[in-house]
Structures are given as structure tokens and as C-alpha cells.
Amino acid sequence: MKTAAEIVAESRKVQRPTSLEFIAEIFDDFIELHGDRAFADDKAVVGGIASLKGMPVTVIGVQKGHTVAENVERRFGAPNPDGYRKTIRLMKQAEKFNRPVITFINTMGAYPGVGAEERGQGEAIARCLFETAGLKVPVISVFIGEGGSGGALALAAGDKVWMLQYGMYAVLSPEGFASILWRDPTRSGEAADLMKLTAKDLLANGVIEKIIPEPEEGLENNLKFTTDILREELYDELTNLCAKTTEELLEERYERFRKFGEFNN
Amino acid sequence: MNLFKRKNYIPLTPRTEAVQSPKRDAEVVMEEPIIPDGMWVKCRHCQKLIYKKEMDEYQICPKCGGHFRIGALDRIAITCDEGSFVEYDASMESKNPMNYPSYEKVLDKAREKSGTKEGIICGRCKIDGYDAVIAVMDSNFMMGSMGSVVGEKITRAIEHATEMKLPIVIFTTSGGARMQEGIISLMQMAKTSAALRRHSEAGLLYITVITDPTTGGVSASFANLGDIILAEPKAVIGFAGRRVIEGTINEKLPDDFQTSEFQLEHGFIDKIVDRREMKSTLSRLFKLHGLKGGLE
Numbered sequence: 001m002k003t004a005a006e007i008v009a010e011s012r013k014v015q016r017p018t019s020l021e022f023i024a025e026i027f028d029d030f031i032e033l034h035g036d037r038a039f040a041d042d043k044a045v046v047g048g049i050a051s052l053k054g055m056p057v058t059v060i061g062v063q064k065g066h067t068v069a070e071n072v073e074r075r076f077g078a079p080n081p082d083g084y085r086k087t088i089r090l091m092k093q094a095e096k097f098n099r100p101v102i103t104f105i106n107t108m109g110a111y112p113g114v115g116a117e118e119r120g121q122g123e124a125i126a127r128c129l130f131e132t133a134g135l136k137v138p139v140i141s142v143f144i145g146e147g148g149s150g151g152a153l154a155l156a157a158g159d160k161v162w163m164l165q166y167g168m169y170a171v172l173s174p175e176g177f178a179s180i181l182w183r184d185p186t187r188s189g190e191a192a193d194l195m196k197l198t199a200k201d202l203l204a205n206g207v208i209e210k211i212i213p214e215p216e217e218g219l220e221n222n223l224k225f226t227t228d229i230l231r232e233e234l235y236d237e238l239t240n241l242c243a244k245t246t247e248e249l250l251e252e253r254y255e256r257f258r259k260f261g262e263f264n265n
Numbered sequence: 266m267n268l269f270k271r272k273n274y275i276p277l278t279p280r281t282e283a284v285q286s287p288k289r290d291a292e293v294v295m296e297e298p299i300i301p302d303g304m305w306v307k308c309r310h311c312q313k314l315i316y317k318k319e320m321d322e323y324q325i326c327p328k329c330g331g332h333f334r335i336g337a338l339d340r341i342a343i344t345c346d347e348g349s350f351v352e353y354d355a356s357m358e359s360k361n362p363m364n365y366p367s368y369e370k371v372l373d374k375a376r377e378k379s380g381t382k383e384g385i386i387c388g389r390c391k392i393d394g395y396d397a398v399i400a401v402m403d404s405n406f407m408m409g410s411m412g413s414v415v416g417e418k419i420t421r422a423i424e425h426a427t428e429m430k431l432p433i434v435i436f437t438t439s440g441g442a443r444m445q446e447g448i449i450s451l452m453q454m455a456k457t458s459a460a461l462r463r464h465s466e467a468g469l470l471y472i473t474v475i476t477d478p479t480t481g482g483v484s485a486s487f488a489n490l491g492d493i494i495l496a497e498p499k500a501v502i503g504f505a506g507r508r509v510i511e512g513t514i515n516e517k518l519p520d521d522f523q524t525s526e527f528q529l530e531h532g533f534i535d536k537i538v539d540r541r542e543m544k545s546t547l548s549r550l551f552k553l554h555g556l557k558g559g560l561e
């Protein structure tokens with residue numbers, strides 16, 4: 001049993017397989033498509049078309065690197081607005097050709113940069129949420145590592161959200177939480193416990209629907225263990241979602257997010 | 266258009282922006298609002314002390330015209346026709362989904378400070394005779410942060426508007442998601458955006474009025490989804506906090522970074538509107554959309 005703090009560390013580990021490695025293992029015939037048709041090709045988001053056991057699908061993932069050079073190129077997996085706009089473009093393209101969408105999420109959040117603000121980081125994320133809400137094809141999202149705030153949610157507003165055993169997802173980092181609550185970022189371990197950010201906690205409160213197991217020897221040492229499971233689960237779930245009418249699909253997606261909130265009326 | 270003006274413009278970032286390891290929690294802003302207290306208040310725009318009685322209901326600096334932050338109740342008073350406002354979900358209160366230490370105490374303090382039950386007031390009203398649904402956030406309540414109640418009240422207001430085929434106007438002011446409610450706060454972004462999608466698909470009008478400050482999760486959801494986006498002058502509007510960006514790029518940002526004027530220049534808002542003109546601007550827009558019920 002790992003503690004919440006250990007899971008946070010695991011989810012951020014630099015050796016942890018990235019979206020492109022998951023894509024290579026799970027799908028056949030992946031063709032990467034580039035650019036947002038507006039400004040740039042954000043290297044922090046990759047996407048394209050692939051075959052899932054013969055089913056054409058659109059795949060989009062937030063991409064980290066393993067080395068410093070890769071991480072600089074990929075902006076440490078923190079997307080710019082261009083990355084979110086690439087996501088929207090590929091989702092709309094998937095809708096046109098009636099392909100389901102699968103997203104992989106592994107990001108500390110959207111990139112806090114000058115260019116990002118000049119090009120409307122808030123608008124880009126908002127538009128992802130708005131467009132996903134009306135997308136007429138199924139969307140399944142898988143948290144493969146770290147998931148931080150709105151920059152992660154932008155790719156996870158679809159029909160099903162799954163998480164790897166040692167993934168995490170939170171509104172802010174445990175370090176940030178600890179510095180606000182106790183003015184002491186070193187108490188991030190305690191914060192991680194309190195924040196309910198592990199796959200198990202998120203399954204319990206309905207933020208995710210499924211936990212995908214990881215191998216005992218570590219994901220980086222046996223990725224196939226997890227991707228073999230994931231391939232079958234994705235195929236089965238998409239088959240199930242594709243059998244629904246558009247109305248059913250969109251209604252269930254609406255209700256999926258509509259239910260969140262704890263208040264006294 | 267003055268083409269030469271464009272030439273002199275020096276972009277803040279060259280195309281090849283140097284990449285620094287980004288700081289986490291870029292969108293979390295925990296800034297204390299300026300609360301008018303006592304007889305004198307300091308204007309954040311001209312730094313001068315203003316005698317409170319010199320300010321009228323618009324709460325605009327008599328020295329420089331700068332807009333003070335205004336509470337939700339005062340905003341409703343200057344926006345809705347007298348006696349027309351009917352509040353929705355007035356008694357809704359937060360629970361403590363994360364068992365965040367002393368969250369109840371924090372909420373009590375916020376209620377006292379703002380005079381409202383939560384960070385938003387929603388309802389139905391008339392604006393120069395036009396029927397509309399209105400949602401007004403309040404920065405005096407935990408910096409207008411969005412938790413379950415803010416998200417639920419906005420979503421219900423949007424759903425009411427969709428059902429009654431009415432336009433909705435949302436006045437935003439928020440530091441972002443309410444971290445005391447954890448991941449449930451984040452889910453409100455998707456929830457409100459999905460409700461707006463349905464309102465939009467019904468062919469109905471949504472006007473956003475962005476006021477100071479609007480950042481983080483609110484900027485990354487309903488604040489940026491208006492068919493028409495208006496903003497008050499010199500409001501701070503952005504996703505990531507200024508200090509986080511400064512920390513990432515290791516330099517100081519210009520004063521006008523993330524202001525309404527900056528957002529207008531970059532194409533993210535439609536129009537900057539003085540607070541005294543806001544109500545008439547809304548009703549002119551309603552009229553141009555062929556809505557019924559105007560005063561003429």
C-alpha cells in the first residue's frame with residue numbers, strides 16, 4: 001500500500017511512461033496530426049488517428065518528456081492555448097468522421113506563461129469544456145500520471161474518466177495546498193492525505209469510474225501489463241458507448257458532471 | 266486603423282518563448298479584496314484616499330474614474346429594475362466535502378464580511394423592462410471562489426434561463442476554484458460549461474460581464490463563454506496568477522498585463538463598458554437581439 005504522498009511522487013516520476021508510449025503500446029497504425037490551425041503546434045499535446053483493435057479512434061494526450069531537453073520541448077507537459085485548440089480541432093474532426101475520442105492526461109496544469117495569457121489560456125480551456133459537452137461521439141479519458149486543475153479537466157470532460165492505480169487528480173498540488181492551509185509547503189504529505197487525490201478516493205466520490213492496475217515491478221518496467229488491460233477495457237467501453245443514441249450519450253454525459261456538488265438547500 | 270502603431274508594438278514574448286519549468290498551481294490566486302472600511306477608502310487605481318460619501322451607488326472614484334469592486338447586492342441594485350429582482354436558491358449553503366479544517370469558520374467569516382450567504386446571488390429580473398436571468402458573483406465572499414454552491418447556483422440559473430427561453434447575464438469576479446472543496450470545485454467548471462452549451466444550443470443569448478478580478482477556474486469556464494463578453498475598465502482578467510507567471514519567467518510583467526484593455530487588444534473581450542453605462546448597454550443588446558419587454 002502506497003501513501004497518498006508516495007502516489008503523488010509515483011505519478012510525477014520522470015521515468016513514468018508518457019502518452020506517446022501508451023499510444024504506441026495500445027493502438028495500431030497511429031498517425032500523428034499536428035497543429036491548431038491558428039497559431040502553432042503545441043508539443044505539450046499530441047494527437048492523431050489510430051486503430052483500436054480495428055476500430056478507428058482519435059487519440060489525444062498531454063505529453064511530458066523523460067529528459068530535460070524533451071521536457072523543455074514539451075514544456076514539462078503544461079499545454080499552451082494552442083494545445084487546447086489542437087485538442088478541440090481533433091475532437092471536432094473525430095465527430096465529423098464519427099470516431100470515438102480517447103484522451104490521456106498527464107499534466108501539472110496549463111502553462112503559466114506570457115504567451116499563454118496573450119493567446120487566451122482561459123478561453124481555450126473553457127472552449128474545450130464547452131465543445132466536449134456537445135460532442136456527438138464518445139469520449140473516454142485516462143489519467144496516466146499527474147492531473148492538475150483546469151489544465152487537466154479540459155481533456156477530461158467526456159463520458160468516462162479512468163485513472164491508473166498510481167495516478168492523481170486535484171484542484172491544486174499538495175505543496176500549494178499545504179502552503180495555503182498551513183503556510184508550510186513541506187507539509188505536502190499531510191495535505192496529500194487530506195485532499196482525496198488518489199484513484200481510490202476519486203473512485204469513491206464518483207470523479208472517476210475505473211482504476212486501471214499497474215504492475216508490481218513498476219509501470220516503467222512493464223508497461224505492457226497495464227496497456228494490455230487498458231486496450232480491452234477501452235474497446236469494451238467504446239463498443240458499449242457507441243451503441244447508445246446521440247441523445248442518450250449526451251444526456252448521460254450532462255448528468256455525469258451535473259451531479260457534482262455538496263450543499264444544503 | 267493606424268498601421269504604424271502596429272509597427273511600434275513590441276511583443277512581450279517572441280515566438281520562441283524560453284521555456285522554464287512551470288510553477289504548479291498557476292491559477293490559484295489568494296488575494297485579499299479591497300474592502301471599503303470606515304469613512305475613507307483608498308482607490309487602487311490612483312492611490313488617493315476617497316471620502317466614501319463622495320461616491321455614489323456606482324462606486325467609481327471621483328478623482329480618476331477607477332472602478333471599485335462592488336458587492337453582489339449593490340450590483341443588482343444598479344442593474345435590475347427596481348423591485349424586479351426575484352432571488353433563486355437564496356438559502357443554499359456549502360457543506361464540507363473534504364473535511365477541510367475549520368472550513369465552517371472560514372465560511373462564517375465570509376458571510377459576515379460580505380453580507381451574503383455565498384459567493385454568488387442569482388435570480389430573475391427585468392433590465393430596462395427586458396426579462397432576464399442574472400447571476401452576480403461577489404469578491405467579498407472568499408474572493409468569489411467557486412465551490413459547490415457557486416457552481417450549483419450558476420448551473421440552476423442557466424437551466425432556468427434555458428427552460429424559460431430567457432437571456433442570461435453573468436457578472437464574474439473570482440480568484441478561481443475554491444480549494445477548500447477540493448476536486449468537487451473543479452467539477453463545477455465542467456458542470457457550468459455544459460449547462461451553457463444547452464442554453465446556447467437553444468439559441469439563447471448569454472452575456473458575460475467580467476469585473477475585477479476574474480481569474481483561474483472561472484476564467485477557464487463560464488467567464489469566457491459569453492456570446493458577448495463585456496468587461497469593466499481596468500479589471501484584472503486572466504488564467505494564471507501574475508506572480509506565478511513572474512516566478513516562471515523570472516521577470517516583472519508590465520502593469521497593463523491581464524487588464525481588460527490587454528484582453529481587448531488580444532481579442533478576448535468584445536467591449537469595455539463603464540459601470541454607469543452597463544445597464545443601458547445590456548438593454549441595447551437585448552433590443553438588438555429582438556427580445557421582448559423593453560420599456561419603449
Ligand SMILES: [Zn+2]
Nearest residue numbers: 308311326329
Ligand atoms: Zn482613483
